[in-house]
């Protein structure tokens with residue numbers, strides 16, 4: 001099917017559940033380029049692993065990797081974690097769904113997160129990866145909600161400060177939907193089914 005196929009739905013149409021675009025694709029791309037520059041500046045000449053945190057950081061990790069200079073010695077790996085039922089998030093329990101594919105021992109590792117909210121997920125990851133004797137451990141987050149922090153975690157590179165509202169798109173979901181949107185958006189209140197927005 002060609003992209004010009006009249007039978008194909010128009011992919012540029014914004015879902016009617018989207019109330020406003022908070023960060024458009026161009027703004028995101030600019031932040032990603034800046035973050036890539038910062039990472040490379042600090043790790044100049046050193047090999048490193050970009051360790052993307054699934055699922056939210058799927059697109060961010062891919063775009064960050066492609067924004068690196070082509071002569072950079074970087075590899076890409078993924079780890080998948082999930083918080084135990086959102087209602088229990090305050091417990092800080094994070095479940096490891098998929099571990100890294102390559103060993104991090106003796107390597108420079110950059111954890112790549114889509115968003116740092118209360119910080120519990122990142123605290124878990126920094127303890128897990130930090131306990132495996134990496135040569136260095138840094139964290140790069142596209143979005144930050146510093147005013148939501150419950151635990152003190154170091155974030156070395158921050159792309160954008162997110163508004164105090166629930167946002168979706170560019171990897172972030174609401175009940176697994178909207179990850180595919182090319183921008184970060186706020187939804188109408190009526191788009192949230194039932195109680196939880198997380």
Ligand code: PRP
Pocket residue numbers: 053054055056057081082083113114115116117118119120121122172173
């Ligand atoms: C989200 C996000 C971060 C984490 C941040 O992941 O991708 O990993 O929550 O929240 P915190 O700072 O409050 O811990 P989620 O558990 O929703 O899984 P997902 O990435 O698969 O959507």
